[in-house]
Amino acid sequence: MIDFNKKLFIGDINKLIVHFVGNKNDGDGVKFSENFTDLINVEDYFKQLINKNFISDELHQFYFNPRIQLNPMFQFISSIFERGELFLEASNHIARYLYDKSVHPQIKKGELCIFYIKDCRIDDEILDCVGIFKSENKDVILKIDKTESDLVLESSTGMSTTKLDKGCLIFNTEKENGFLVSVVDKTNKNGEAQYWKDNFLGVQPIENEYHKTNEFLGITKKFVTQELSTNEEVSKADQINILNKSVEYFKNNETFDNGDFEEQVFNNNDVLNSFKKFNKSFQEENNVQIPSEFSISKQAVKKQSRAFKKVLKLDKNFHIYIHGDRDLIEQGTETDGRKFYKIYYDSEQ
Secondary structure (H helix, E strand, O other): OOOOOOOOEOOEEEEEEEEEEOOHHHOOOEEOOOOOOOOOOOHHHHHHHHHHHOOOOOEEEEOOOOOHHHOHHHHHHHHHHHOHHHHHHHHHHHHHHHHHHOOOOOOOOEEEEEEEEEEEEEOOEEEEEEEEEEEOOOEEEEEEEEOOOOEEEEEEEEOOOOOOOEEEEEEOOOHHHOOEEEEEEOOOOOHHHHHHHHHHHOEEEOOOHHHHHHHHHHHHHHHHHHHHHHOOOOOHHHHHHHHHHHHHHHHHOOEEEHHHHHHHHOOOHHHHHHHHHHHHHHHHHOOOOOOOEEEOOHHHHHHHHOOOOOEEEEOOOEEEEOOOOHHHEEEEEOOOOOEEEEEOOOOOO
């Protein structure tokens, strides 16, 4: 199994072609390139894009019910790995297929870059790889033109060399299970965004330690921000305390135990029972199955903890950052109806 905690070494990019894919709902069309792109001036930038964007342990695989062979992207990629001379033809199929799936009005048109990498090294495995990048949002650069008497600045737009809108790397291994696919999707994070992973690629996460850790922490966050946020009996400070305890549990343990987690995080039976109900309902409705015990991925904990709210906002006057001991902050109401928090501390800085 590939371990993205280890440095991904990118081999040589030996094929690259760029097509234009529009929004089908707007009738933008598809424009196919007939020739490969010269790699001399661009290969290092593509490697830079990979190293800056593909750092997640959340790996995916192609899937399709009832058989993986019915997934068009699986077929296109398989043909490239099996017969390299079909790369150009397969790239046209990929561009056309993406266009057919680009029907939501908020899907942006852009350039589709498809390339082949020889001899990537990950976790001491040597693997070939197919990369697919879509550039939707353009960077503005200032070009300097020289004349006989002046230096002139002119603006130009183009594909970013550091930020990737949408992309995937498909590694030529575990074909029988749908290959190994690493996916990036940093734009359109609403419902229409699912067209990249679900409608176009047709991938699903591999249920490894990263996926399990990421999913469970995500459920915990949704429980606090969606369920408890409307419960007037649970203060904002208590909500933040639950998030803090959840992250601390995952940071301080190598393995997850559901019973142990619930005992350490929840000290209110009503809130605990509400969490159990929410957790069960969420997993059933979203077809997620998280075991009661699993190894914890520290990479997933690091990612999720950044999104956990630890700030208590009071009107427009104060922000209280709660990092630990909930017992050091008290909430109350004055006789005149004004609300207050009382904070205990040993030293100030």
